[in-house]
Amino acid sequence: MGAPSSKKSLFLFITCMMYFYVIMTSQKHLFYLAPLRGITDIIFRTSFEKYFGQFDFLMPPFITTVKGEKVALYHIKDISSGENDRKRVIPQIIGNDPEDMLKLASCMHDLGYHTVNWNLGCPFTPVTRKKRGSGLLPYPELIKSILDKLIPALPCSFSVKVRLGLDEKHELSKVIPVLNDYPLSEVIIHPRTGSQEYSGTVDLDSFELYTAQCRHTVVYNGDIFTADDFKRLSERFPGINRWMLGRGVVKYPFLLEALRSGKTQTEFSKLRLFHDDLYAGAKETLSGPSHILGRMKGLWLYMAGSMPEGQKLLKKIQKTKSLSAYERLIDSVLKQIS
Ligand SMILES: Cc1cc2nc3c(=O)[nH]c(=O)nc-3n(C[C@H](O)[C@H](O)[C@H](O)COP(=O)(O)O)c2cc1C
Incomplete structure (x- = not known):
């Protein structure tokens, strides 16, 4: 009697493992439109989706924090119209003053957005010099003090978009533990340093390392230009199912559909x-x-x-x-x- 029942358990075990494998490998990939200032504004986002399909999420280009009581309407023009689907659009702020950040994020929440993203990746010197964008990455203590003040007061979810560091790729190793202490909805990682801007290649070993250290959901971003790039990345990182597409999808707008269906076509x-x-x-x-x-x-x-x-x-x-x-x-x- 013992043998058949142990055979049954083995059969059940194998079936469960197969189910588990199928679920793990067939997880749905989610695609995000990256923010590209000067390019992916509301005109681009609307026209793109008319012809090339819908992204799961779209992140408009950053909006800078401002001093003063109120956020002027022209300042948030890109995200204020009804064409922005509130469920899929995640507005982004850039700044380092928690009060100003709270004001802008609250204004975005009042417009109907459920999540706001913080830009910790912008590489441009006029921005980084002011300790904004990737200019904040060498200062984990400053990031912590901003999040300490901001997070308890925020009316909405919060995510961050980072690079590996400003000048050194190890800078993120001190930032990840700080981010791990707060309830962020996700962390988007572009594996280059700020001083690299867009030169060189993405550092996939560092991406792997920081993804393992990060307790939040991680979104991969960087250099996905073809279906082959995506295949290579999704095979290397089977635990990642969120992918942010930037220059690749502007260069070749059929890319989104190609990644979803495997079809490459240029109509x-x-x-x-x-x-x-x-x-x-x-x-x-x-x-x-x-x-x-x-x-x-x-x-x-x-x-x-x-x-x-x-x-x-x-x-x-x-x-x-x-x-x-x-x-x-x-x-x-x-x-x-x-
Ligand atoms: C022209 C341009 C403008 C950008 N503007 C923003 C921005 O407003 N906010 C942001 O977080 N990243 C910005 N980025 C970075 C992209 O969102 C993305 O991280 C980067 O291009 C890498 O992804 P990709 O290789 O898919 O393009 C910009 C990049 C470019 C080339």
Whole structure:
């Protein structure tokens, strides 16, 4: 009698393990749109989702904290319209004064947002010099004192987006234990230092190390440009199911769908519709031709990479000086390929 029952238990055990394996390996991947200041504004976010599918979450470019009693409406223009889906959009703040941060985060919460993100990653010297963005990473004590004041007063959830450090990749090793002491909803890690800006490669060993130390849900961010990049990363980090896409998805807007379904396709006609929609949005909301042209040139800096002879095209676009010249050039290029 003993043998069949132990066989049964073994069978049950193996079945349970198989179920567990299937659940672990089939976990749903969640995709976030990264904040790219000057590019992924509300015009981009709306036009993108019309043609290339919905992100699970979208993080608009950072909004700086301000002094004074009230946050002016123009300051939060990018996140105040109803086109921002309150369930999926996570606004981001940059700053280091807990009172100002609380004021801005509360204003975002009043607009209907459930989570606010803190930028601890911006690499640009005018920002880091003021101990903002990645400029705060060498100062874990300062981060702690900010969180001590801010977290108990916040009306909403809070997450952070970090790099490995400002100048040294080990700086994050002192920041993670600080972050572990607070109830954060997630930590987004871009595995480069601030002083690297976007040069070199992402440091996956450091990402692995800090992910293991972090008690919060971790989102991976950095250098996902192709379905192969994603495959490699998701195989190396089977415990991660949240992925933030930045330059890759601007360069090749079909990337989101390619990662979800495995299909790689480039329907240039869709690119045309997307471009025209975004251009119309830019003309409607920005004042003056130079702002509109600047906005479109910023987009092409990345998007030209997915076009035939992209570098040549980019040079031509950068040279255009009027909206009519820009329109003529884009019209002829997009007509040829769509
Ligand atoms: C033009 C540009 C603007 C950016 N603006 C922001 C920003 O407002 N907030 C932020 O946290 N990161 C910002 N980043 C960093 C990106 O969100 C992201 O971390 C970085 O590009 C790495 O991801 P990727 O390799 O997928 O692009 C910016 C990056 C670029 C290139």
